[in-house]
Amino acid sequence: RSPPSSLPPPPRNSRLNSMATEAQAQWVLTATGRSPTNIAVIKYWGKRDEALILPVNDSISVTLDPDHLSATTTVAASPAFPSDRMWLNGKEIALSGGRFQSCLREIRKRARDVEDEKRGIKIKKEDWEKLHVHIASYNNFPTAAGLASSAAGFACLVFTLGKLMNVNEDYGELSSIARQGSGSACRSIYGGFVKWCMGKSDDGSDSMAVQLVDESHWDDLVIIIAVVSSKQKETSSTSGMRDTVETSPLLQYRAQTVVPGRILKMEEAIKNRDFESFARLTCADSNQFHAVCLDTSPPIFYMNDTSHRIISLVEKWNHSEGTPQVAYTFDAGPNAVLIARNRKTAALLLQRLLYCFPPQENNLDRCV
């Protein structure tokens, strides 16, 4: 099976190269891919299975333009590599974590024969089990600052490894593998608006992403990311959501009772390009996600005073216009993701942000 041709291939600049080394026996086969990050508008927070990364509720996200926030990954295989290794933003990181191992294992399982006739390289399906890989990944935006760097990273890793190993699964299957690297990564496999269906089965086989609409469906929207802090967050999403599941009395109610209704309304709003409903749902769900973080023991604070001021600015503006012009959403960090209804609103928003938060003096008291 190959991906349905109507789906845009999100890692846009994918290529498969083979590089000649001194001895032909020591060949290196490489593939490079790029995956955009995605921003949830109905949030994923809480797992029902830690190992398989199965969520407690469905979530919906919008995939960003890969030209802006994305991960670029090159994977290489060679008989000369004695072990699997990985570099993130130029710094070697341990590949021993279960998440990398899950993705590598699942892709290797599906690897097929690869042949480069010109260079005389022939890799049989079963050879992939013995071949080690080197992985180099770069994010063109701050890592672990609540901007879903792991979503882009794991989506790209799975997609690029799949390319290298000539894997022929459809996007749904790839999303399910990426999910085992980082839950939200499954949504970065598609462009446009994407739903991660939580699934019901214990083995996670039905927990995967589906594309709701492609990126051309609602292309008026403009997303502005206000980087409040590029410091790495104090509480990782993984440990944060584990603590929330274990200690927040409100989380299960949110997951079981509030979110299912919001998912239906959000799908409807996206289908109809109904910005008012879209904005109200997006803001409410961002706030509810941070509410369950606060209901965690000890409490988790991802937003700071600057985040609050940005919310206040948007709420006041939307209120004064009578109908929402801008939606805000915050992930596991203080940075604001602002979604403007069109380019004109986006320009006004940028003006207001720069007026209220002038880059030089950092004077936060001018507006809100």
Place this chain on the structure above:
Amino acid sequence: RSPPSSLPPPPRNSRLNSMATEAQAQWVLTATGRSPTNIAVIKYWGKRDEALILPVNDSISVTLDPDHLSATTTVAASPAFPSDRMWLNGKEIALSGGRFQSCLREIRKRARDVEDEKRGIKIKKEDWEKLHVHIASYNNFPTAAGLASSAAGFACLVFTLGKLMNVNEDYGELSSIARQGSGSACRSIYGGFVKWCMGKSDDGSDSMAVQLVDESHWDDLVIIIAVVSSKQKETSSTSGMRDTVETSPLLQYRAQTVVPGRILKMEEAIKNRDFESFARLTCADSNQFHAVCLDTSPPIFYMNDTSHRIISLVEKWNHSEGTPQVAYTFDAGPNAVLIARNRKTAALLLQRLLYCFPPQENNLDRCV
């Protein structure tokens, strides 16, 4: 009925005076009282009846020492007064609000004959309907900064008016009248730990405070209030809780499912002077109250970065000690109420606070 003698009279410095004026016909009769504020450890947030001020859940508070945070109120009645008037902290405020009128009406209804033989003043029960009052109230702490100034204020108003008008109701009845001024005021009628029973009846007659234990029961506890900001809050409790009731999907679940269990556990913890349970419940319930504020549309933020840092300081300390030493709770403002298990811990806490938040340089980055 008079208050049961085992209960301490919380407005400690109550006195009934009559002042001679130039013409004996123009007499002025006065009474002065003082009421402490109270701090909820299981929070009141949300009304089921706006006019009668009936809450969506029970709450539990601790009444502070009146020497520290309290309201002092003098009420005066005279045939020379053409209308009811009130001054708060020396500034005249409108008495037209329904809340003042409710308290005045309910106390006047229960007024009895008053006689000052020496001065020849005789007020019949029915005369009180025609006599106007002047009320002067002072808080010895910031007003409307989330330190329950209205709780102390209305408790004191009701108590002192009751004294002036020779009202003979028991404390439960007075608490129910104070409740109609400001919900949490009903809890300031008693010292020690106090429970406001939400009640079931539509007319609010069973929505009143009861004392759980008096102030001698757990006198090891030391309460430190860290005033982060003495600015008046942006969102009043009244409009804030109305918005939460109307828009937060999580509030009803909190009120109906989470709080009833916490009330039972908190009563048990107080009875047994079990600081560990007391601290865990207090912190969790403060955080959940702020979580439902955040789940409100538009979201309400009462805590700021400094509040978050104080929480972080306390959580880290408690964690490193293995068992809680200090509980924190925040009302509708950024100020921290810190409850230390004993005087020694309180001294250490003060030291840490002063080290992390030195009063002069206002350098918040030294610790957390």
